Amino acid sequence: MSVLSELHPANGALLLIDMQRDFCAPGGYAEQAGLDIQRLRAPIPAQQALLAAARSYGLLVVHTREGHRSDLSDLPDWKRRRAERSGAPIGQSGPMGRLLIRGEPGHDLIDELQPLDGEPVIDKPGYSAFAHTDLELLLRNRGVSCLLIAGVTTEVCVSSTLRAGIDLGFSCLTVSDACASPHPELHAAALQMIGVEGGIFGELCSSAELIRKLEAAA
Numbered sequence: 001m002s003v004l005s006e007l008h009p010a011n012g013a014l015l016l017i018d019m020q021r022d023f024c025a026p027g028g029y030a031e032q033a034g035l036d037i038q039r040l041r042a043p044i045p046a047q048q049a050l051l052a053a054a055r056s057y058g059l060l061v062v063h064t065r066e067g068h069r070s071d072l073s074d075l076p077d078w079k080r081r082r083a084e085r086s087g088a089p090i091g092q093s094g095p096m097g098r099l100l101i102r103g104e105p106g107h108d109l110i111d112e113l114q115p116l117d118g119e120p121v122i123d124k125p126g127y128s129a130f131a132h133t134d135l136e137l138l139l140r141n142r143g144v145s146c147l148l149i150a151g152v153t154t155e156v157c158v159s160s161t162l163r164a165g166i167d168l169g170f171s172c173l174t175v176s177d178a179c180a181s182p183h184p185e186l187h188a189a190a191l192q193m194i195g196v197e198g199g200i201f202g203e204l205c206s207s208a209e210l211i212r213k214l215e216a217a218a
Contacts (some may be wrong), residue, residue: 001131003146003173004213013060016047017129017151019113019160020065022106024152027095029106032088035182036132038074040152044112046178051113053211057218060142063115064122064129067100067107068156074125074132098149127160136168146171148210150178155190162194162201172202175210 016105022028024040032036055062068075081101083090090100097104102123115121129135139147147170150186151158158179165172173196181187194201205213 004169004205004209005172007146007173008212008217009082010216011063011144012054012146012148013042013110013139014054014091014141015051015150015161016051016063016113017130017149017161018064018066019044019047019110019151020067020106020112021096021108022067022100023102024110025096027092027106029088029094030182032092032094032099032193033083033086038181039179039182040180040182043150043152043178043180044110044174047158049211050148050150050175050207053214054148055116057214059148059214060144062113062122062129062135062138062159063109063113063119064124064135064151064161065102065109065126065139066127067102067104068125070098070103079173107124122216127157127163129157129158129161130164130168134181139170144170144171148173148175150175152180153187154179154181155179155183155186158163159190159193166201173210174202174204175207176204178207 023030036065092099096106122129122135124133147165149162164201176191194204
């Protein structure tokens with residue numbers, strides 16, 4: 001049975017991964033690290049359409065944000081060194097406050113994809129939205145079995161969340177045109193890996209396909 005065929009608003013959740021100013025706005029962490037934020041912003045229209053449909057048809061919507069405590073006590077040393085090598089040290093001051101620090105303007109979600117009241121926002125210190133968070137508990141309590149995954153970046157936080165979700169037994173659907181990476185070749189490779197061995201990491205679909213399925217199931 002395909003994920004699309006078993007998907008229903010009562011058992012599905014849309015996960016919007018890390019659509020933050022630090023990754024998708026000028027002056028944030030990604031731009032400071034030399035990444036192409038225009039590529040990261042490219043899926044915003046598809047994400048907006050998907051978000052509107054999910055809200056309209058009653059799916060749980062969950063937003064995630066990557067970032068750290070202001071004292072950096074939850075920042076592993078390897079991650080600190082990696083960010084320094086990239087040219088964007090975590091905690092360094094930037095145009096939108098300290099980079100990837102919770103509570104700073106850059107850590108917040110972009111204006112185009114702000115959560116509504118009641119939509120959970122998961123703050124995560126790592127790449128997977130399941131690592132060191134209460135996301136799994138929240139999903140289980142709502143009876144969610146199907147995850148619809150979108151956001152940035154395809155090969156890092158989206159992929160890490162997808163793989164963790166699969167290992168936890170969720171049916172996962174990655175929305176191909178609602179994900180992005182500053183590296184087109186890595187975006188393509190991450191999506192290609194999903195379908196190998198009969199769908200080892202779930203399934204892929206477009207935002208238009210998913211919206212049509214939600215309309216039919218509602």
